[in-house]
Amino acid sequence: MPKSLISIHDFTKEEILHILDVAREFEQNKSQRILQDKVVATLFFEPSTRTRLSFETAANRLGARVIGFSDAGNTSVSKGETLKDTIKMVSNYVDIIVMRHPLEGSARYASEVASVPVINAGDGANQHPSQTLLDLYTIRQTQGRLDNININMVGDLKYGRTVHSLLQAMSHFSPKFTFTAPSELKMPQEYKDFLDKKNIPYTERLELDKGIAETDILYMTRVQQERFSDPMEYEKVKNVYSLTASMLDNAKPNMKILHPLPRVTEISQDVDDTPYAYYFKQAENGVYVRMAIIAYLLGYK
Amino acid sequence: MENTIKKLKVSAIENGTVLDHIPANQLFKVINILNLTDCRNQVTFGTNLESKLLGKKAIIKIADRYFADDEINKITLVAPQAKINVIKNFEVVEKRILTVPSEITGIAKCSNPKCITNHQPVPTRFATVADGGHLKLQCHFCEKMTDAENVVILAKN
Ligand SMILES: [Zn+2]
Numbered sequence: 203m204p205k206s207l208i209s210i211h212d213f214t215k216e217e218i219l220h221i222l223d224v225a226r227e228f229e230q231n232k233s234q235r236i237l238q239d240k241v242v243a244t245l246f247f248e249p250s251t252r253t254r255l256s257f258e259t260a261a262n263r264l265g266a267r268v269i270g271f272s273d274a275g276n277t278s279v280s281k282g283e284t285l286k287d288t289i290k291m292v293s294n295y296v297d298i299i300v301m302r303h304p305l306e307g308s309a310r311y312a313s314e315v316a317s318v319p320v321i322n323a324g325d326g327a328n329q330h331p332s333q334t335l336l337d338l339y340t341i342r343q344t345q346g347r348l349d350n351i352n353i354n355m356v357g358d359l360k361y362g363r364t365v366h367s368l369l370q371a372m373s374h375f376s377p378k379f380t381f382t383a384p385s386e387l388k389m390p391q392e393y394k395d396f397l398d399k400k401n402i403p404y405t406e407r408l409e410l411d412k413g414i415a416e417t418d419i420l421y422m423t424r425v426q427q428e429r430f431s432d433p434m435e436y437e438k439v440k441n442v443y444s445l446t447a448s449m450l451d452n453a454k455p456n457m458k459i460l461h462p463l464p465r466v467t468e469i470s471q472d473v474d475d476t477p478y479a480y481y482f483k484q485a486e487n488g489v490y491v492r493m494a495i496i497a498y499l500l501g502y503k
Numbered sequence: 504m505e506n507t508i509k510k511l512k513v514s515a516i517e518n519g520t521v522l523d524h525i526p527a528n529q530l531f532k533v534i535n536i537l538n539l540t541d542c543r544n545q546v547t548f549g550t551n552l553e554s555k556l557l558g559k560k561a562i563i564k565i566a567d568r569y570f571a572d573d574e575i576n577k578i579t580l581v582a583p584q585a586k587i588n589v590i591k592n593f594e595v596v597e598k599r600i601l602t603v604p605s606e607i608t609g610i611a612k613c614s615n616p617k618c619i620t621n622h623q624p625v626p627t628r629f630a631t632v633a634d635g636g637h638l639k640l641q642c643h644f645c646e647k648m649t650d651a652e653n654v655v656i657l658a659k660n
Binding site for chain 2: 209284285286303304305306307308310311325326327328329
């Protein structure tokens with residue numbers, strides 16, 4: 203079975219750091235057409251334009267060709283083809299598969315039936331490891347290091363898979379966490395237990411403005427309607443935090459704001475013009491990190 | 504004396520395997536896990552029997568049938584305190600010790616409704632995790648935990 207990237211746990215600390223180094227090399231030299239004879243499949247069983255464009259740009263910058271679909275609606279999948287059959291077939295056509303699927307565990311299963319590496323571009327609410335790696339890349343880029351960073355995670359900490367994966371990945375690097383969330387969306391106990399076991403300190407807050415002064419990375423998240431089974435619960439919390447430029451007066455000079463995007467109301471437009479805004483650069487970094495992941499899994503870097 | 508009376512509640516077997524100290528509410532899960540619905544041997548069971556250890560217990564006796572370790576160990580999922588006695592000539596000739604397998608494949612249902620195994624023909628697979636005194640199953644695919652005590656056993660086809 204070729205090496206795949208399904209969960210952030212699939213990579214050791216050394217592999218994570220290697221990917222970040224390779225990504226930096228790609229950022230410095232954006233067009234390295236080392237995969238000119240390769241074909242990359244992007245199989246998006248549910249739409250995610252942002253993630254798909256990022257992966258397809260990465261593949262194109264490496265010189266590879268891209269095939270795939272952006273929505274399972276008009277493919278054989280909608281006629282009832284099993285995931286196994288789709289993956290078996292596509293495996294025979296391409297050199298690597300990038301897939302996004304609404305069912306959790308689908309990417310792990312695909313990697314076990316595929317004859318080529320699989321990159322998980324999101325399996326339901328489970329994992330989205332390229333997002334975690336680009337977050338790590340951006341943290342290192344803005345702070346000059348990954349160790350001893352004070353990270354303030356804000357918003358939906360209950361259902362937000364990006365914050366859970368980032369928390370686990372950062373646990374390699376002695377961080378300090380602040381969790382800013384309304385009581386309905388607090389960080390689940392299992393992740394707090396995980397931090398306790400590793401002796402990693404964390405503080406929980408309800409208000410956003412109080413914790414900003416000691417923060418290095420302010421990691422904002424969107425409250426995602428589709429993760430809620432109860433629409434009333436969503437209505438109560440959807441606009442709970444809104445970051446404005448005036449709240450940043452006491453921020454440390456090195457502080458940067460990250461957000462996995464798209465944002466809705468949680469970061470106001472006036473923040474974009476402050477030196478703290480870094481979310482658009484973060485999205486750009488996704489391309490270099492995805493180039494690094496593809497090149498690494500294909501044995502080129 | 505008490506012991507003898509209890510034995511009479513489910514008739515003795517000459518040769519085979521006796522599974523005792525099964526929690527009464529887990530009896531049918533044990534039957535499913537061991538696939539006894541397809542078993543051609545004589546199977547007798549009793550349930551809601553008095554037990555000092557479990558309150559109400561169940562017992563299963565399977566004539567002329569002996570289990571391999573990896574087969575019988577699966578019942579630790581739902582009956583961790585079960586006692587397994589091998590019977591020859593109406594006598595207990597061996598008391599088997601159950602151990603929790605590190606991996607459970609194909610018998611338990613993942614409790615996550617969005618898991619791929621609940622939507623496509625994918626055999627389930629779990630790692631067993633001891634969480635304090637409780638046994639939990641971590642899905643190999645979706646990574647979510649299922650409580651062993653409330654686990655749903657998949658019907659065999
Ligand atoms: Zn599962």
